[in-house]
Amino acid sequence: MSEWTWEWTGYDPAAERLRESLCTLGNGYFATRGALPECRAGLVHYPATYVAGCYDRLESTVAGRHVVNEDLVNLPNWLLLRFRLRRTADTWGPWFSPHTPTLLDHRHVLDLRHGTLTRSFRHTDHRTGSLRVEQTRLVHMGDPHLAALRTVFTAEDWSGEIEVESALDGEVINGNVHRYRSLNRHHVTHVRTGARDPGTVWLTCRTSSSDVVVAMAARTKLTAGRVPATSQLRPGRCRAVHRLVVPVAPNLPAHVEKTFALHTSRDTAISDPLGEAVDRASTAADFPGLLETHVSAWERLWRRADFQVPGEAGRILRFHLFHVLQTLSPHTADLDVGVPARGLHGEAYRGHVFWDELFVLPYLDLHFPEVSRALLNYRYRRLPRALAAARAAGRSGAMYPWQSGSNGREESQEWHLNPASGRWLPDNSRLQHHVGSAIAYNVWQYCEASGDTEYLHTRGAEMLLQIARFWVDLAEYDPGTGRYRIRGVVGPDEYHDGYPGAARPGLDDNAYTNVTAAWVITRTLELLRRLPAWRRDELFHRVRLDAGELPRWDEVSRLLRVPFHEGVVSQFAGYDDLAELDWAAYRDRYGTIRRLDRILEAEGDTVNRYKASKQADVLMLGYLFSPAELRALFRRLGHDLTDDVWRSTVDYYLRRTSHGSTLSELVHGLVLAKARRADAWQYVHEALEADIADVQGGTTGEGVHLGAMAGTLDLLQRGLTGLETREDALWLDPVPLPALSEYRFTARYRNHWGVGVRRRSGQVEITVPDSEESPIRVMLAGRPVTVAPGETRTLPIPDVTADHASRDD
Helix, strand or coil: CCCCEEEEEECCEEEEHHHHHCCCEECEEEEECCCCCCCCHHHHHHHHECCCCEEEEEEEECCCCEEEEEECCCCCCCCEEEEEEEEECECCCCCCCCCCCEEEEEEEEEEECCCCEEEEEEEEECECCCCCCEEEEEECCCCCCEEEEEEEECHHHHHHHEEEEEEEECCCCCCCCCCCCCCCCCCEEEEEEEEEEECCEEEEEECCCCCCCEEEEEEECCCCCCCCCEEEEEECCCCCEEEEEEEEEEEEEEEEEEEEEECCCCCCCCCCCHHHHHHHHHCCHHHHHHHHHHHHHHHHHHHHHHHHHHHHHHHHHHHHHHHHCCCCCHHHCCCCCEEEECCCCCCCCHHHHHCCHHHHHHHHCCCCCCHHHHHHHHHHHHHHHHHHHHHHHHCCCCCCCCCEEECCCCCCCCCCCCCCEEEECCCCHHHHCCCCHCCCCCCCHHHHHHHHHHHHHHHHHHHHHHHHHHHHHEEECCCCCCCCCCCCCCCCCCCCCHHHCCCCCCCCCCCCHHHHHHHHHHHHHHHHHCHHHHHHHHHHHHHHHHHHHHHHHHHHHHHHHHCCCCCCCCCCCCCCCCCCCHHHHHHHHHHHCCHHHHHHHHCCCCCCHHHCCCCCCCCCCHEEECCCHHHHHHHHHHCCCCHHHHHHHHHHHHHHHHCCCHHHHHHHHHHHCCCCCHHHHHHHHHHCCCCCCCCCCCHHHHCHHHHHCCCCCCCHHHHHHHCEECCCCCECCCCCHHHHHHHHEEECCCEEEEEEEEEEEEEEEEEEECCCCCCEEEEECCCEECCCCCCCHHHCCCHHHHCCCHHHC
16 A cells, blocks of 8 residues: 555455444545445444534433433435346346455555545356446545545446446434434434436435435436436435446446535525535536546645655554545635534544544644634634523633534533443533633634734634633632632543542542643733733623733632642542552453443442543643643742653553543653653554554444544644744744654744745754745744745754653663
């Protein structure tokens, strides 16, 4: 396989769902899983198409409890295309199925450069002969409403006829995630079908409660100057079918093209979704024409986004980038959508938006800032809902939901199923209020990278202020410690959602929550000082804030409590009172203990009793902030976070983390790389392999882990370079990671398109493209360097090996 192609050979039913996720094709507006066209959904295959932001909410009764869940909707299946061979003048053979011995030489090739998936195989019918089949599909990156499937049939040693059935199938449910099987999954309703000559069928439906109209049309035709023996359009109750009888002869390929169009009532600049879909499908170019414009669109994307990293690591990074761009493309800039944690690739987490954008936007900021801005606008439009949620909880400011969907209400489930025990348990994940800090962080990083002062001073300022206001109101002064405390929250760890035996859920003084809250308040105060007086007054009036409140904000930002124990930062107050876990015993007993919480609950125990984390919690601070910024944050809070203290903290939690999230190895890898540790590569490698190797045992078939994929890109772009955008400069502090010691990428910084960053042989090279813009200020090892447009500067990387040798022992 080349650096641009991925290949799967043979047919393995047990691995099909994983391959389908990894072979998903999308364009930011919609995506279709890489399922086999002849197969409907079942135990092996799961064809599915998802439109970004198309959600529906249903009620269910589960284990005697009434629950409401909102899901990203699996829309009618447009991909369906099957065939069978004529055996006699009046009899047909069975419809081809991959589950038969007649399938030979089965192969899939995913072409990242061109955004296509090609499948080839041979089908041998003992009564007729051998048939070669090649299918190529695309989801158009230029026109976000189009997709196409070309099937080429070649008879090897016989002449005859093939019957081809091309369909739009409205008999679909949300069935990708087995553990959701007890929930109501019928989101598609009011299905209607029809046809329009000469060869277009259509289907329209609505989502059950959100009432989104979905319209799709498919034109199927025999090309290359061939004429089908017969062609019949058959609209049905839930399926619109087009059947063609195709003549074949030895070594004369017959091309069948299916061109698909999709619109919904959420689209802009349309009148009627059905009319638009039918018109778009029936007038679209043929497959070669669509392929040409599709490939051109991908070429433009790769010019803005690609990087050069040698070896297998670079190959995987490009694969990750491909899937990020299929979920979040320039088309996303025109949509009201967030970052679905599993991309547009499956139904895990019900397609909800979490804090994963924290790992996604930093990459987009420096390549597609217009997409970052759109994703931030998704949060801004839901600010009123966050304000209402805070008021309902008796708080001021904005309390953003841990899980968000269509309208920004809290979509976190109140009960979740433990597959290991079969029991439904209370779900307290909605107490992860640190999602607000993640939103504020993304606002700040976007504005620093893009120079979008207008956004920072308007929508960005409003979000920052309301998030900071929530933290200030949530913080309670404790006279006994002289500190402000934030109680009853859950941190990124997620294993710990309460104290052992406590009547109420939540933890006190989670270090990550408190430090990031202090950062939000500090940055908001800084922004308010920088705002023009008229804008500051206008903002205060708009949000009804009295400037007299700000001294307390400053006090809270300096006095939020950060607990310590045994010379390390405590994950939360009382962490040191928990029991140690016998890690070796559980690994011996269960092998993989990534989901230690489920294992312990099934044993009648609880992870709340132990010093054990699902993923990085305290160490997330080292992922978000450079060592210098993190030290400054702790100094503001009255603590001296020395290198020794941080190193001890890293070591402490490294030994107590089960890595139950794909984000965990990513964070640990970057934190260790910053600490100049030799074992950083182990975690980086595992982060790279997380989805392609399905390290969590079946979860990738339910959708890729988009945050982890984008995070590996950010690890290269920001982590290994130490790149920061602050104080009107590019800051670089490269870290040594031998397995990724050479790389090159371009970034869009402020108004400079294509700033080149290249590392090799102990030096970093900065190239600024020629333009009329101002020079760029670069900071490397505290030394300022100015690089003018049209100039390339090569800077030596300071030798840190000796300085850190004793730290790495």
